[in-house]
Amino acid sequence: MANVPGVPVNTSAMAAADVSIGYGGDPVVTGASVELVAGRVTALVGPNGSGKSTLLRGMARLQRLSGGRVTVPDGDAHALSARDFARRVTLLAQSRPTPAGITVRDAVEFGRHPHRQGWRGADPEGRAAVDRALELAGIADLAGDDVDALSGGQVQRVWFASALAQDTGVLLLDEPTNHLDLRYQVEVLELVRNLADEHGVAVGVVLHDLEQAAAVADRVLVLHGGCVVADGAPEHALTSALLSEVYDIDIVVRTDAGSGHVSVHAPRLLLRRLDGRVDARGRRAEPAGEPAPRTPVDA
Numbered sequence: 001m002a003n004v005p006g007v008p009v010n011t012s013a014m015a016a017a018d019v020s021i022g023y024g025g026d027p028v029v030t031g032a033s034v035e036l037v038a039g040r041v042t043a044l045v046g047p048n049g050s051g052k053s054t055l056l057r058g059m060a061r062l063q064r065l066s067g068g069r070v071t072v073p074d075g076d077a078h079a080l081s082a083r084d085f086a087r088r089v090t091l092l093a094q095s096r097p098t099p100a101g102i103t104v105r106d107a108v109e110f111g112r113h114p115h116r117q118g119w120r121g122a123d124p125e126g127r128a129a130v131d132r133a134l135e136l137a138g139i140a141d142l143a144g145d146d147v148d149a150l151s152g153g154q155v156q157r158v159w160f161a162s163a164l165a166q167d168t169g170v171l172l173l174d175e176p177t178n179h180l181d182l183r184y185q186v187e188v189l190e191l192v193r194n195l196a197d198e199h200g201v202a203v204g205v206v207l208h209d210l211e212q213a214a215a216v217a218d219r220v221l222v223l224h225g226g227c228v229v230a231d232g233a234p235e236h237a238l239t240s241a242l243l244s245e246v247y248d249i250d251i252v253v254r255t256d257a258g259s260g261h262v263s264v265h266a267p268r269l270l271l272r273r274l275d276g277r278v279d280a281r282g283r284r285a286e287p288a289g290e291p292a293p294r295t296p297v298d299a
Contacts, residue, residue: 013038013202014059014077014089014170019068021051021058028054030226031068036170036202041192043213044206045238046223047247052206053094053174055223059204060091060172072170086114089170092163094178098147098155105143107158108133111165130165136191137161153184160188164195171195173205177212189216214238214262222246234262 014036021029029051036042044052057063059070061078070077072088080088090111099107111133112126134140137157142150147158156179163171173192177185193216195201207213213220213234220237222230224246230237235255243251243264252265 010040011038012036012073014070014072014204016055016059016070017068019055019058019070020066021054021063022066027066028226029058029223032223032226032228033068034059034204034221034228034231036204037218038169038202039196039200040218041196041203041205041216042219042221043217044204044221044223045208045210045213050223050246051226052221052223054226056091056172056174056204056206060089061085062091083114086166086168088168089172090163090166090168091172092159092174092176094174096159100148102147103143104139104145104147104150104158104161105130105134107147108143108161108165111162111167114166125167129167133161133164133167136164136194138187138191153180156180157184157188160191169200170202170204173203175206175208177207177209185212192216210238210243210264214264235260238262238264 012035016032016034019029019032020027032051032055034042034044034055044056046052054063058065059077061070065078072080072085074080074084074088077085077089108130109126112123112129115126115129116123131140134143137160139154139157139161142154142158147155150158156176160176163173171192176188176192180188189212192203192205196203196218205217207216217234219232220230220234221228222237222242229246230239230242238253240251240253243253254263254265255261256263
């Protein structure tokens with residue numbers, strides 16, 4: 001992976017300024033701003049329908065902007081050709097179709113298309129880039145296997161490797177841990193962190209899991225109703241009061257004073273239920289050995 005061309009670590013690699021996006025006249029994202037910094041991970045979180053994936057897709061030029069601007073170091077991102085943009089920014093979407101009858105290496109090589117002159121044009125650095133991506137994604141031993149014979153988690157890693165092979169300085173990820181078991185989720189997040197720390201990549205990632213966002217990100221944006229309602233380091237953006245309001249449930253956030261680790265705990269209702277103090281409906285549980293009074297039922 002290469003650093004953002006001409007952009008040192010800790011400086012802006014991509015920015016969305018006052019971006020608005022709508023579908024059929026209905027606003028989905030309103031006045032949102034986000035900056036992706038080389039060597040840093042920025043997480044977008046929020047409940048379903050908050051606009052986080054739409055904002056990411058707008059930055060990737062897959063959604064038309066109704067207002068605002070997206071820029072890269074060269075200037076307006078929308079002024080670039082599709083090929084030039086793809087040499088600067090990679091998007092790994094939530095789902096991608098898996099072509100039948102191709103090998104893992106074939107699939108990963110798709111990521112090199114922006115660097116070729118034509119579909120089968122020369123790409124002197126292509127083989128090395130694909131080898132590196134396979135290794136980074138931990139699937140080098142699967143290079144000759146058919147993609148349609150792999151597990152869902154392995155296929156996700158194949159597309160992750162294809163994104164790495166594109167070798168850009170900005171990587172946009174839309175819920176990359178979806179449909180992965182816990183081990184692969186951790187490995188993907190470690191890879192994301194490594195790309196920022198060791199390769200200077202600017203990462204923007206949409207995550208549902210608040211614990212994952214707190215663990216992997218340098219900066220977290222919380223979206224609600226299409227607006228950015230918090231933006232900062234995890235310990236500042238992820239607060240009990242804000243998250244309880246945004247998610248409309250009782251959330252407890254704790255920050256370890258020594259390590260600075262942010263943990264987002266289950267709703268208090270669930271914690272009390274696990275303690276046996278309330279039942280599944282939130283009603284106070286009866287002590288063991290004492291039957292609950294019967295509730296009359298209308299005939």
